[in-house]
Amino acid sequence: MLKKISKDAMYLSNQGWLESRFHFSFAEYHNHENMHFGVLRVLNDDIVHPNSGFGMHPHQDMEIISYVVDGEITHKDSMGNERTLKRGEVQYMSAGSGVLHSEYNHSKEKDLRLLQIWILPPQKGLEPIYGEELYTKSERQNKLLNIVSGKDGSAKIKIHQDVNIYVCELDAGKSVEYSLQEHRQIYFVQIEGTSEINGTLVNDSDAMEITDENSLSIRALKKSHFLFIEMNKM
Numbered sequence: 045m046l047k048k049i050s051k052d053a054m055y056l057s058n059q060g061w062l063e064s065r066f067h068f069s070f071a072e073y074h075n076h077e078n079m080h081f082g083v084l085r086v087l088n089d090d091i092v093h094p095n096s097g098f099g100m101h102p103h104q105d106m107e108i109i110s111y112v113v114d115g116e117i118t119h120k121d122s123m124g125n126e127r128t129l130k131r132g133e134v135q136y137m138s139a140g141s142g143v144l145h146s147e148y149n150h151s152k153e154k155d156l157r158l159l160q161i162w163i164l165p166p167q168k169g170l171e172p173i174y175g176e177e178l179y180t181k182s183e184r185q186n187k188l189l190n191i192v193s194g195k196d197g198s199a200k201i202k203i204h205q206d207v208n209i210y211v212c213e214l215d216a217g218k219s220v221e222y223s224l225q226e227h228r229q230i231y232f233v234q235i236e237g238t239s240e241i242n243g244t245l246v247n248d249s250d251a252m253e254i255t256d257e258n259s260l261s262i263r264a265l266k267k268s269h270f271l272f273i274e275m276n277k278m
Contacts, residue, residue, distance in 0.1 A: 045256050046242060051249035061096035065089040067233075067251055081231045081253055082275045083205055086162035089233075089249060091155050092117075097148030105170075107163040107203045109192055110135045110147070111211065111271060113235055115156035118148045125174045132181060132211070134191050136201050138165065138173040159233065159271065163205045170204055177201055184211050186218050208274040214239070214264035222260040229277045230254040237268035 055073040057064040067087040069075040079085075085106070092098075097118075110117060111134055118128045119135050128150075129135055149156035177200050183189045192209035193199035199208070212220060214237075224230065232241065232252040239246050240263045246252055254260065255277065262270070 046244050047253040048244055048246060049251040061093050063091040065249060082229060082278045083164045084231050084273055085164050088160040090160055091157050092149040093155055094149060094151050094153055098146055105165055105168045107138045107165050107205055109161040111159040113157040115149060115151060115154050117156055117158055118150055120146050127176050129176060133178050134201060135176045136203060138170060138203055163207055165204050184213050186214055188212050188220055206276060211271045214268040216264050216267050219261060219263040224257055227277050228274055230272050230274045232272040233270060235269045235271060238266040239264055239268045239270060
């Protein structure tokens with residue numbers, strides 16, 4: 045089953061320095077009927093304006109992945125990590141027993157766009173971990189790139205929860221296929237461009253809940269950039 049979620053149906057938040065599209069209930073957006081999709085608790089499409097960002101703040105019992113779409117993000121945390129990442133690169137943090145971090149756009153002119161993804165961990169109190177991967181465009185060009193997996197997966201980034209996150213930049217007219225195992229589901233985000241998924245059209249910033257499907261055929265109608273999270277059904 046394919047359930048398309050139009051970007052126009054999502055909550056838009058504007059804090060002046062930060063503009064966000066919330067896929068699920070978050071911050072000032074309270075919706076008890078839209079709290080999560082499986083273990084995916086938060087997916088925010090953020091635009092951070094120049095010379096601004098998230099100051100040092102705490103997280104606990106959450107696995108957090110940041111995927112940079114455009115611009116540059118500078119991360120700093122209480123474990124002593126500091127790094128600046130750009131388009132297609134990924135920063136992850138498993139904030140188990142607790143960690144402080146900040147995220148800034150230090151550019152004086154260019155906006156930062158990123159997807160903030162929060163995954164519920166399999167248990168509380170896990171040891172905090174941090175890392176990043178500087179994935180290249182060639183790794184995701186016209187093919188699926190597994191950027192995050194669970195501990196038993198094959199991605200370079202491994203988190204505690206049993207999920208797989210894939211990204212792809214697909215040229216117009218190209219297609220990729222993906223097979224789902226039984227009792228697995230997908231949350232799909234069309235970041236840029238337009239795709240057709242098993243015959244259903246999704247435009248930039250649209251999303252889709254995918255359940256009870258054996259396979260996906262994803263075709264780019266325009267140059268397409270997308271991400272999806274594959275997980276157990278709950």
